[in-house]
Amino acid sequence: MILILLGFYVACSFMLALFGIPSFFLMIFVAKFLFVYIGEVMSKDQRPPVAGPVFNQLVHFRKLFDYQASLAQKYITYRMILPSHSEIYTADPVNVEYILKTNFTNYGKGEYHCDIMKDLFGDGIFAVDGEKWRHQRKLASYEFSTKVLRDFSTSVFQDNAAKLVLKVSMVAAAKQMMDLQDMLMKSTLDSIFKVGFGVDLNSLSGSDVFGNQFIKAFDDSNVIIKRFLNLGLEAALKHNIKVIDSFIFELIRCKREQMKNKELDRGKEDILSRFLLESKKDPKKMNDQYLRDIILSFLIAGKDTSADTLTWFFYMLCKHPLVQEKVVLEVREATKAQINISADEFAKKITEKALDNMQYLHAALTETLRLYPAVPMDGKHSEEDDILPDGFKVKKGDGMCYMAYAMGRMRCIWGEDAGEFRPERWLENGVFQPESPFKFTAFQAGPRICLGKEFAYRQMKILAAVLVNFFKFKLVDERKEARYRTMFTLHMDQGLHLYAFPRL
Ligand code: HEM
Ligand SMILES: *[C@@H]1O[C@H](CO)[C@@H](O)[C@H](O)[C@H]1NC(C)=O
Ligand SMILES: *[C@@H]1O[C@H](CO)[C@@H](O)[C@H](O)[C@H]1NC(C)=O
Numbered sequence: 001m002i003l004i005l006l007g008f009y010v011a012c013s014f015m016l017a018l019f020g021i022p023s024f025f026l027m028i029f030v031a032k033f034l035f036v037y038i039g040e041v042m043s044k045d046q047r048p049p050v051a052g053p054v055f056n057q058l059v060h061f062r063k064l065f066d067y068q069a070s071l072a073q074k075y076i077t078y079r080m081i082l083p084s085h086s087e088i089y090t091a092d093p094v095n096v097e098y099i100l101k102t103n104f105t106n107y108g109k110g111e112y113h114c115d116i117m118k119d120l121f122g123d124g125i126f127a128v129d130g131e132k133w134r135h136q137r138k139l140a141s142y143e144f145s146t147k148v149l150r151d152f153s154t155s156v157f158q159d160n161a162a163k164l165v166l167k168v169s170m171v172a173a174a175k176q177m178m179d180l181q182d183m184l185m186k187s188t189l190d191s192i193f194k195v196g197f198g199v200d201l202n203s204l205s206g207s208d209v210f211g212n213q214f215i216k217a218f219d220d221s222n223v224i225i226k227r228f229l230n231l232g233l234e235a236a237l238k239h240n241i242k243v244i245d246s247f248i249f250e251l252i253r254c255k256r257e258q259m260k261n262k263e264l265d266r267g268k269e270d271i272l273s274r275f276l277l278e279s280k281k282d283p284k285k286m287n288d289q290y291l292r293d294i295i296l297s298f299l300i301a302g303k304d305t306s307a308d309t310l311t312w313f314f315y316m317l318c319k320h321p322l323v324q325e326k327v328v329l330e331v332r333e334a335t336k337a338q339i340n341i342s343a344d345e346f347a348k349k350i351t352e353k354a355l356d357n358m359q360y361l362h363a364a365l366t367e368t369l370r371l372y373p374a375v376p377m378d379g380k381h382s383e384e385d386d387i388l389p390d391g392f393k394v395k396k397g398d399g400m401c402y403m404a405y406a407m408g409r410m411r412c413i414w415g416e417d418a419g420e421f422r423p424e425r426w427l428e429n430g431v432f433q434p435e436s437p438f439k440f441t442a443f444q445a446g447p448r449i450c451l452g453k454e455f456a457y458r459q460m461k462i463l464a465a466v467l468v469n470f471f472k473f474k475l476v477d478e479r480k481e482a483r484y485r486t487m488f489t490l491h492m493d494q495g496l497h498l499y500a501f502p503r504l
Pocket of ligand 3 (some may be wrong): 102103106385
């Protein structure tokens with residue numbers, strides 16, 4: 001002990017001589033942290049086992065979710081230490097059910113400590129708890145369940161899927177390779193934009209100047225948030241948020257004008273118009289700022305998640321050619337389409353009923369989400385001291401994360417073949433069997449389960465069905481293992497490079 005102290009003293013003096021006062025304070029900080037850390041490890045309190053200091057996650061940052069999965073195999077529920085509090089991580093369905101449902105009110109989002117997040121999300125559904133959340137949730141779940149929105153979004157998905165086929169055809173005809181991830185991102189953005197605002201963005205064709213500007217501002221803000229530790233970028237983000245805001249406020253103003261002229265226009269189908277109609281009942285609460293926050297949340301929620309999932313799905317189809325053939329067979333059977341039909345006509349054949357008959361495709365997408373959940377981990381905060389069902393204590397202010405990525409790979413949940421891609425595990429006599437949402441957590445669970453789940457499946461099934469009907473996909477490099485980029489969403493690093501061959 002004395003040796004350590006002596007060593008510390010010498011190091012301190014050395015640092016002080018070399019780098020001056022700042023490093024001296026750094027040493028003090030490190031010493032204080034060591035003190036806290038040792039205290040937590042030695043503590044007799046019934047707390048989840050300590051897997052290390054939180055900094056360990058930085059060391060393993062490039063493969064963060066796999067690192068978490070390996071810790072979860074060892075501990076199932078564990079803790080990482082910060083100077084001020086602990087972050088608890090769990091892959092245990094019993095704990096997950098408790099925090100997402102049983103004691104839902106104790107595990108909220110907490111305050112965003114960072115102004116940037118507030119600027120972007122505002123009071124949108126993602127960022128708020130309590131009464132504000134309940135109001136938006138109720139409104140939005142009502143809107144999402146209406147036939148108007150369902151029919152409108154289906155036809156948007158069909159149109160954009162057909163456009164994507166044309167785009168892929170051109171690349172395939174030139175025998176060039178393509179980054180399918182990039183194309184999927186643009187296509188799903190076009191769809192959510194049209195469904196959200198009722199206007200075309202045309203990012204896939206790249207023809208619309210304003211659209212391109214908006215996308216750039218939007219994408220840049222995403223990238224910047226993902227590097228939110230780097231405070232130097234704050235100014236750039238503030239600028240991008242201004243671009244996004246002025247676009248949305250202008251759109252709201254136009255729509256209000258249109259509505260005034262045409263009186264109550266019940267025919268309007270996009271989400272923004274639906275909320276604008278609703279705002280007439282309570283104009284004070286649902287002012288422009290509030291509408292902007294709501295609508296932007298939907299855009300953020302729906303933009304990357306579906307495209308990322310489809311990217312991993314096509315990657316899996318290439319790695320498992322038999323699964324690819326089974327999907328094609330089912331899609332053709334369900335649509336009863338002739339071979340030489342156009343992309344437009346084919347897309348229109350994907351009706352509600354045809355979608356219902358695509359059980360294998362549903363299973364294959366779900367199997368993709370099990371292994372590659374678009375939101376790989378998600379964190380809450382504990383409002384009060386509490387005790388988890390497994391007996392471990394949680395302290396007020398602790399972070400509480402459930403790890404969807406790690407959970408998808410747990411042998412204790414899925415059996416010995418947990419690591420294998422096998423859509424059949426979801427089927428019984430050819431019919432899809434859902435799993436408990438506390439085990440399959442890709443969409444979260446409980447009262448805050450993803451609002452766009454049905455919407456996302458519909459979009460993904462339409463896009464997938466149309467693409468596989470027309471093309472056979474092959475990886476450019478069969479031996480390469482795809483990797484994710486560590487972010488809030490599970491984005492494929494470097495894109496998905498494929499060749500497409502027309503199917504006859
Ligand atoms: C494969 C696609 C998708 C996945 C895996 C997914 C997953 C999730 C997850 C994990 C959450 C919880 C996030 C959190 O609370 O921190 C969530 C919330 C949400 N999602 Fe999705 N999502 C998908 C697509 C969509 C789409 C397309 C929309 C809308 C168009 C959407 C709308 C929402 C909304 C509004 C919430 C907030 C719900 C609330 O807080 O009450 N999602 N989603
Ligand atoms: C498609 O094929 C059928 C039968 O082979 C033929 O009668 C029809 O004209 C074709 N349609 C188109 C658009 O080529
Ligand atoms: C939920 O958490 C609170 C602490 O905020 C605790 O007092 C209460 O017993 C818990 N409720 C349930 C249902 O376990």
